Amino acid sequence: xxxxxxxxxLALAIFGALASQxxxxxxxxAMPTMVxxxxxxxxxxxxxxxxxxxxxxxxxxxxxxxxxxxILSETGFTxxxxxxxxxxVTIRGFSTDLLxxxxxxxxxxxxxxxxxxxxxxxxxxxxNVERIEVIRGPAAVQYGSAAMxxxxxxxxxxxxxxxxxxxLELGYGSFDTSKQKARFLGSRGGFDFAVGFAHxxxxxxxxxxxxxxxxxxxxxYAGSGEFGYSFLDKHRAALSFNFYDSPESxxxxxxxxxxxxxxxxxxxYNYSLGLDYSGATADEKFAWTLRYGQGRDYRGYRSYVNPAxxxxxxxxxxxxxxQLSYAGDRVDLTGGFDYLNxxxxxxxxxNTTPNSVYRNGAFxxxxxxxxxxxxxIVSAGARQDFFSFESNSGNISTKKRNLSPSLGIAYxxxxxxxxxxxxxxxxxxxxxxxxxxxxxxxxxxxFQGDPNLQPEKSDSYEVGVDLMGRRGNASMSYFWTKSDNFxxxxxxxxxxxxxxxxxxxxxxxxxxxxxxxLGGLIxxxxxLKPSLSMTHMFVFKTRSRPGDRFLKIxxxxxxxxxxxxxxxxxxxxxxxxxxxxxxxxxxxxxxxENRPAYGVVSLYVQKRIWxxxxxxxxxxxxxxxxxxxxxxxxxxxxxxxPGRAINLSLRYDY
Numbered sequence: 001x002x003x004x005x006x007x008x009x010l011a012l013a014i015f016g017a018l019a020s021q022x023x024x025x026x027x028x029x030a031m032p033t034m035v036x037x038x039x040x041x042x043x044x045x046x047x048x049x050x051x052x053x054x055x056x057x058x059x060x061x062x063x064x065x066x067x068x069x070x071i072l073s074e075t076g077f078t079x080x081x082x083x084x085x086x087x088x089v090t091i092r093g094f095s096t097d098l099l100x101x102x103x104x105x106x107x108x109x110x111x112x113x114x115x116x117x118x119x120x121x122x123x124x125x126x127x128n129v130e131r132i133e134v135i136r137g138p139a140a141v142q143y144g145s146a147a148m149x150x151x152x153x154x155x156x157x158x159x160x161x162x163x164x165x166x167x168l169e170l171g172y173g174s175f176d177t178s179k180q181k182a183r184f185l186g187s188r189g190g191f192d193f194a195v196g197f198a199h200x201x202x203x204x205x206x207x208x209x210x211x212x213x214x215x216x217x218x219x220x221y222a223g224s225g226e227f228g229y230s231f232l233d234k235h236r237a238a239l240s241f242n243f244y245d246s247p248e249s250x251x252x253x254x255x256x257x258x259x260x261x262x263x264x265x266x267x268x269y270n271y272s273l274g275l276d277y278s279g280a281t282a283d284e285k286f287a288w289t290l291r292y293g294q295g296r297d298y299r300g301y302r303s304y305v306n307p308a309x310x311x312x313x314x315x316x317x318x319x320x321x322x323q324l325s326y327a328g329d330r331v332d333l334t335g336g337f338d339y340l341n342x343x344x345x346x347x348x349x350x351n352t353t354p355n356s357v358y359r360n361g362a363f364x365x366x367x368x369x370x371x372x373x374x375x376x377i378v379s380a381g382a383r384q385d386f387f388s389f390e391s392n393s394g395n396i397s398t399k400k401r402n403l404s405p406s407l408g409i410a411y412x413x414x415x416x417x418x419x420x421x422x423x424x425x426x427x428x429x430x431x432x433x434x435x436x437x438x439x440x441x442x443x444x445x446x447f448q449g450d451p452n453l454q455p456e457k458s459d460s461y462e463v464g465v466d467l468m469g470r471r472g473n474a475s476m477s478y479f480w481t482k483s484d485n486f487x488x489x490x491x492x493x494x495x496x497x498x499x500x501x502x503x504x505x506x507x508x509x510x511x512x513x514x515x516x517x518l519g520g521l522i523x524x525x526x527x528l529k530p531s532l533s534m535t536h537m538f539v540f541k542t543r544s545r546p547g548d549r550f551l552k553i554x555x556x557x558x559x560x561x562x563x564x565x566x567x568x569x570x571x572x573x574x575x576x577x578x579x580x581x582x583x584x585x586x587x588x589x590x591x592x593e594n595r596p597a598y599g600v601v602s603l604y605v606q607k608r609i610w611x612x613x614x615x616x617x618x619x620x621x622x623x624x625x626x627x628x629x630x631x632x633x634x635x636x637x638x639x640x641x642p643g644r645a646i647n648l649s650l651r652y653d654y
Contacts, residue, residue: 036133036153037052037135038050040336047368050135050136050408050462053133053136055132055134060131061575064602067121069087074562077560080635081639083213083218083639084251084265084266084268087122088119092150093556097431102119102297104146107147107150110152110154111156111224112154114319117297117317118297120268128185135150137149138426139151139426144338144385145385156194157226158194161192162187168652172648173646177645183196183197192227194226195226197222198221200220205643207640207641208640218250219247219248224241234280234281235278236276238274238278239274239275240274240275243272245269286324289323291320293318310349313353317340321338322336324336334365337361340359341358352437355391356389363383385403385404385427387401387429389435391435396436400455405424406423417467423459425459427457434499435451435453446495446497447489453485453499457483458482461479463477463478464477471520472515473514474516479508480507481506481508484504486501509538511534512533515529515530515532525569527569528566528567530563537556552589552591554594555588556587557585557586558585562580562582565577572607573608576603578603583597584597595636598630600628604621619653620650624647625642625645
């Protein structure tokens, strides 16, 4: 099928579904969904003027996903995975960094609104997560650099006002996989807590077709939690933590059909601690937040053949945030200050991540105006960033500043319909590697940085329509982005790679999403919900200089699509979710195939098997990943993913 006709045909089908949704929505408007990522304060999703996706608690609870990487794959996002707990996500042709670096990303990862310090989507567990909010498109006004393509905000649970609850899960499956999860939350007096932990152990897996991919075994530990104390009505202090540790992950290199693989392995860990204070006036018109955080992101590499060649690099971070919000009948305002300090270090025998210090301070203001009894929304914002970068590699020191504005409008003629348009500027500062790299890789290629690199900047436009009903939602968005000074590595000779500011880059495409619960038409407490999510890229190209021919942006695919079918019947404690994801081939710069198209089918089934009055219940869970045992890879290298995997678990809820 022609790659343009296919998505357009799908668009017509979705618009047909939209029409039926409108008819039903006229009878039943949706309950309000509150989000916090777009304006950095709580707001009704109906008033957001850009495209935002919410992965809610139901989606998380009816999925076998253990990490952010896995749930994003199921939800229709493009995720590229390598063995050894390393994954990147792409939104609108922009990605998190290939090596998991926060500073090198164009999609920013947050935990409860605070930078995680990594771009590796495999390093965020889901044991204590309430929902995930995804801004599709730039959010530099709200969050600064690295948010050029989007923001993923993982929001954890808290125990405010809740009785004690507990959740335990034990599982075992294919490839000698074992999993354990636990979550505890509740409150007493002014104190509340919510903590979650997970441990997974994977043996070397078999790829589709049954051949073992040696040295792909790994183990990981993950957890997050928050301890809070509420006082003086509308005031709360909280201590939070998050960690991920993969102490020994196989790093096998590309798949070798002979069975021989590299014996290298890596260690990765990321942790953060946060201290927050929030307060509000009695009428809640004014609210304020003060936050401080610190953390470390670490990557170590070891070779069993040459232990003397062990290397490591890490980033120590300190962050601070202060903001004040006003919520009026017609006007909302939020303003504040952000501070970020990244101290980048490496082992003496490593030269890929120069020792350096990266600092960023910023002032921002975000506003919203409601007109015509709330039927017309105008949102606007501006952010002024100040950067400094210092490196002992060549004694390089540089300072930059950047102003980012945004403007959006939304028209809400009825409760179920929103028509929106949004413009925003994005930017990304050069990374330490891009500025001062000077090293040779194992193949003898010389990588060279450029201390005169300029920040990447972008202008992004989108228009869209959203339909929101009690039984479902539908959304369509068209987006177009022009980037200046796009930073890319190029090869002027066969043995050199240089980082350069390209002249221009263009990205455009269309996004669809739809979910609708048919179960309520059949019986009460019965859920039968099909869902669809899709992104089609029309253009993704860049050029080095004016007059040069345009080349494709490496690693971007035409289409990413996910179809889900959820079946639930709460009276008997039954839930099942079928998920099918499909990804087209992606390309290298010259338009040749990087990797072929692939599709993955997964199944999740949960059934209550014992119920104890006032003592909780036990459920059995069946998960089947890659149901069709497809031989596939998500990157240009031959890092083939696991074949069919079956896991069985027992879950206890109290």
